[in-house]
Amino acid sequence: MTVWWLFLTLSCLSFSAGLQKFNKYDGYKVYEVSRKARSAALELTLSELVKNESYYEVFSGFKGGNSVKVMVHPDEQVNFVRLMGENNVAYDIVNRDVGLTLRRQFETDRMLRQWFPYNGRLGTERYYSHAEINQFIEDLARDNPRRVFVKTVGKSYEGRWLKTVTITNGDARRNKNVILVDGGFHAREWISPAAAVHLINELVENFEGNADLLQDFDWVILPVVNADGYEFTQTSPDNRFWRKTRQPSSSDCIGTDPNRNFDFHWNEEGASEDPCNNTYAGAKPFSEPEALVVRDLIHSFADRGKMYLTLHSYGSLILYPWGWTADVPDTVDDLEEVAAEGKKAIHEATGTVYKVGPSTTTINYAAAGASDDYAFNAGFPISFTMELPFGGADGFDPPASDIDRLVRETWIGIAAMARRVIQKYPLA
Numbered sequence: 001m002t003v004w005w006l007f008l009t010l011s012c013l014s015f016s017a018g019l020q021k022f023n024k025y026d027g028y029k030v031y032e033v034s035r036k037a038r039s040a041a042l043e044l045t046l047s048e049l050v051k052n053e054s055y056y057e058v059f060s061g062f063k064g065g066n067s068v069k070v071m072v073h074p075d076e077q078v079n080f081v082r083l084m085g086e087n088n089v090a091y092d093i094v095n096r097d098v099g100l101t102l103r104r105q106f107e108t109d110r111m112l113r114q115w116f117p118y119n120g121r122l123g124t125e126r127y128y129s130h131a132e133i134n135q136f137i138e139d140l141a142r143d144n145p146r147r148v149f150v151k152t153v154g155k156s157y158e159g160r161w162l163k164t165v166t167i168t169n170g171d172a173r174r175n176k177n178v179i180l181v182d183g184g185f186h187a188r189e190w191i192s193p194a195a196a197v198h199l200i201n202e203l204v205e206n207f208e209g210n211a212d213l214l215q216d217f218d219w220v221i222l223p224v225v226n227a228d229g230y231e232f233t234q235t236s237p238d239n240r241f242w243r244k245t246r247q248p249s250s251s252d253c254i255g256t257d258p259n260r261n262f263d264f265h266w267n268e269e270g271a272s273e274d275p276c277n278n279t280y281a282g283a284k285p286f287s288e289p290e291a292l293v294v295r296d297l298i299h300s301f302a303d304r305g306k307m308y309l310t311l312h313s314y315g316s317l318i319l320y321p322w323g324w325t326a327d328v329p330d331t332v333d334d335l336e337e338v339a340a341e342g343k344k345a346i347h348e349a350t351g352t353v354y355k356v357g358p359s360t361t362t363i364n365y366a367a368a369g370a371s372d373d374y375a376f377n378a379g380f381p382i383s384f385t386m387e388l389p390f391g392g393a394d395g396f397d398p399p400a401s402d403i404d405r406l407v408r409e410t411w412i413g414i415a416a417m418a419r420r421v422i423q424k425y426p427l428a
Helices: 003-016 040-052 074-086 098-114 130-143 191-207 227-233 287-301 332-350 359-363 371-378 399-423
Strands: 029-033 056-058 068-072 092-095 146-156 161-167 179-181 217-222 305-313 317-319 355-357 381-389
Touching: 003 040, 003 056, 003 399, 029 074, 040 056, 040 068, 068 074, 068 227, 074 130, 074 355, 092 179, 098 399, 130 146, 130 191, 130 227, 146 217, 146 287, 161 287, 179 191, 179 399, 191 217, 191 305, 191 381, 191 399, 287 371, 305 371, 305 399, 317 371, 332 355, 332 381, 332 399, 371 381, 381 399
Parallel strands: 179 217, 179 305, 305 381, 317 355
Antiparallel strands: 029 068, 029 092, 056 068, 146 161, 161 217, 317 381
């Protein structure tokens, strides 16, 4: 840990002792159940807990073989411990007070914004707002007018401009192949937009080292899909785990899971009809303006798009279709081949072990109506959801001190997969 990070940590610990309590997560605990303890009975128990969102959140990162992490309301902790005992399952408490953790993180983020104001570049010192990310890509386009192009592609429900950045090698050739990348589908997954920003920096600022990635391919990147939700999670520790969009539903609940809102096997298994549920599919397909933006991007590039990549967290997974069924596409070998390159490159560089496989069977549940299935069905031969590694006390909240390590590792995997795509699908 650098000296300034140590100073910041001590400052926040001191400050947090006097913070006024927030109500929402005070006293919540996060329990970790080792993957070695997994059993059919335990899986059934966890599936039932998932349905009780008022008292439990079973974090999805455990799917695919990772440890199970469950956040439990104070009033249900005795019952949870009893359930684990009935299943003869050992557990650890990895966060004894989620509210306190979130307040400390919130204060750290506030201090980092003061220490590292936006200055025309985005590094890895802290998490940046949606407005700062938009300004960053605008500044890149201004400074690199032959290679970088920004396009406003839509608005969020609350009126935030959604913008893509297209990165080229500047030779002005038209109709190149395309790699389409997006981040920030789920509001709380802050490391996803950070990884997208690092990808942009690599392609623009390290052009010589990555010239082969831009020779016959253009990259189109939408850094933050769910801009409203992303901003909402940064307003208060109470809102840090918000996942959905911010458009009200017909009930008293707000938001839709934008990654269940696509019109491909919409509202089937793995999506909820309950507007209060975290995986609510929406009142109809593409009810969310943010999902509409991604849909239109997919169709805009489907004729020359060769890889669609959507960045999520957490789980250290590279997932390919299908998410609505346990079946796999006829071209599963192509998907495996490309994903394996990313897995191998990351492991060789950092030792992190990713798991590769079809979405439904790898994470042990269906997720119908997702963007990766939609893109694959629309014509992208390679379509992946990349779940970045676990971070922080609760999985979705890597501290700012971990951003650099995680986004660099993610870029290694993305670049390796892209190079294999370029080999497999040369420009006609």
